Amino acid sequence: MKNSLNNIGPYFCTAPWTHTYVSPQGERRLCCASREDATFQKQYIDAGNNDNAEFAPLSLEEHWNSEYMKDIRKRILAGEKISQCDVCNNQILNLHTYKNYFTNTLFPHKIDDIIASTREDGYTTMQPVSYDYRISNLCNFKCRMCGEQLSSSWETEKIKHNVVNYEREKWMQPDTRKKIATFQKEVLETELQAAVDKGIVEELYWVGGEPLMYDIHWRIMQQLVDERKSQDVVVRYNTNLSRTHYKDYKLYEMLDNFKRVNICASIDGVGAVGEYIRTGLKWNEWLQNFKDGMFLIDKYGNDAMVFDVTLTTPGLFDLKRMFDVVTELDVKSYFKITFAFDPSVLMSPMCLPRHVLDEQIHKLLDYIKPRVTHKTRVYQETLENMLERKTFEEEFINYKDGWRRGKKNILFIESIRTQDVTFRDTLSDAGKEWWDSIE
Numbered sequence: 001m002k003n004s005l006n007n008i009g010p011y012f013c014t015a016p017w018t019h020t021y022v023s024p025q026g027e028r029r030l031c032c033a034s035r036e037d038a039t040f041q042k043q044y045i046d047a048g049n050n051d052n053a054e055f056a057p058l059s060l061e062e063h064w065n066s067e068y069m070k071d072i073r074k075r076i077l078a079g080e081k082i083s084q085c086d087v088c089n090n091q092i093l094n095l096h097t098y099k100n101y102f103t104n105t106l107f108p109h110k111i112d113d114i115i116a117s118t119r120e121d122g123y124t125t126m127q128p129v130s131y132d133y134r135i136s137n138l139c140n141f142k143c144r145m146c147g148e149q150l151s152s153s154w155e156t157e158k159i160k161h162n163v164v165n166y167e168r169e170k171w172m173q174p175d176t177r178k179k180i181a182t183f184q185k186e187v188l189e190t191e192l193q194a195a196v197d198k199g200i201v202e203e204l205y206w207v208g209g210e211p212l213m214y215d216i217h218w219r220i221m222q223q224l225v226d227e228r229k230s231q232d233v234v235v236r237y238n239t240n241l242s243r244t245h246y247k248d249y250k251l252y253e254m255l256d257n258f259k260r261v262n263i264c265a266s267i268d269g270v271g272a273v274g275e276y277i278r279t280g281l282k283w284n285e286w287l288q289n290f291k292d293g294m295f296l297i298d299k300y301g302n303d304a305m306v307f308d309v310t311l312t313t314p315g316l317f318d319l320k321r322m323f324d325v326v327t328e329l330d331v332k333s334y335f336k337i338t339f340a341f342d343p344s345v346l347m348s349p350m351c352l353p354r355h356v357l358d359e360q361i362h363k364l365l366d367y368i369k370p371r372v373t374h375k376t377r378v379y380q381e382t383l384e385n386m387l388e389r390k391t392f393e394e395e396f397i398n399y400k401d402g403w404r405r406g407k408k409n410i411l412f413i414e415s416i417r418t419q420d421v422t423f424r425d426t427l428s429d430a431g432k433e434w435w436d437s438i439e
Contacts, residue, residue, distance in 0.1 A: 009079040013099040014107040017114045020128035024137035025171045026057040033087040070122030130203040139210040141280035145338045145347040203234040218249040236262040264308035270321040272420040302332040311337040314426035316349040335378040343392040343402025356430045407438045
């Protein structure tokens with residue numbers, strides 16, 4: 001199609017040629033960060049107010065060179081900034097983007113192949129070699145910035161307390177739920193197993209739900225080790241790290257056999273604050289599980305075991321303790337903020353009034369900057385970036401209504417769960433004044 005990438009610009013990404021992603025609801029998207037609107041394809045059953053949504057999942061064969069995917073490839077090769085990639089292009093989630101990972105870290109050597117393999121209409125002869133198949137939403141945690149789409153525990157809780165809106169959350173309708181489970185078992189697991197059997201997989205990204213609860217995860221990983229294919233595979237995890245053993249399988253023993261390992265161990269607060277944010281977390285057990293895997297750093301480098309921190313509002317006010325832990329352990333952190341497209345998401349620290357947010361950030365920066373290392377520099381960078389981001393007050397016209405809806409939801413969740421602290425408890429004095437003013 002083109003003989004060079006000269007003039008393509010900053011929006012190029014290798015993912016549409018190398019990577020395949022499926023959500024726990026059976027949706028195929030460009031990657032986990034992409035923002036496909038419900039109008040693009042009927043399959044986006046979980047996409048909110050889409051009256052025409054239906055569960056119409058696609059196989060990989062149907063999706064890979066579909067009109068939609070061909071159009072995406074054409075536009076990316078033309079240097080277009082596409083809306084599906086806003087999270088990366090605008091650094092909405094984090095400063096170190098998935099686009100950079102796919103293009104500059106994982107697959108820079110495939111760029112010539114991408115050019116050579118792509119026809120004028122966007123069709124490619126390449127096949128995906130990176131798999132992010134979220135086989136289900138099975139998860140033993142109920143993280144407060146998460147929800148039922150990514151956590152079966154959230155789903156069970158909502159059903160128990162009769163707060164499911166089946167018109168909006170169509171994928172939770174019993175008949176659709178059964179169809180999703182069948183598709184996951186008969187199509188997704190089969191596709192993933194076939195790719196492993198053929199030996200074409202170069203990267204496995206295990207995410208959930210909670211991937212260490214997936215039986216297929218343990219079977220495939222052991223197969224790769226037994227067949228001596230593991231040394232050709234990069235393996236990544238986003239895991240709550242609540243377990244490292246399953247039946248006779250031992251995670252860290254398996255991982256000692258792969259080309260490269262990256263465990264993003266999700267943690268967002270220390271002690272009781274962390275346990276508040278991530279319902280199901282036992283802080284001391286989690287910390288020990290992490291320490292048990294730190295030997296992998298010696299073999300694979302600093303990215304082998306990483307504190308993967310999603311900055312929430314409670315976490316912002318507890319961040320000094322988190323920074324102290326990673327500094328003491330001398331480990332690397334990934335650091336991103338809870339992002340929101342609605343002002344009711346009060347777990348995002350951008351919900352705070354400007355003066356409350358800035359006051360806390362400046363306090364943190366005064367503490368962090370003299371102590372920062374290359375492993376923790378992302379804390380400083382992200383906090384400084386937040387000073388330039390719009391707060392909900394600055395971004396949303398209806399922010400006060402969002403605050404009210406968000407507070408109501410937080411109080412409801414607190415009323416049905418047991419925790420040692422509340423959202424309000426975690427705030428600064430100025431934060432408490434803001435919270436109390438929401439009526």
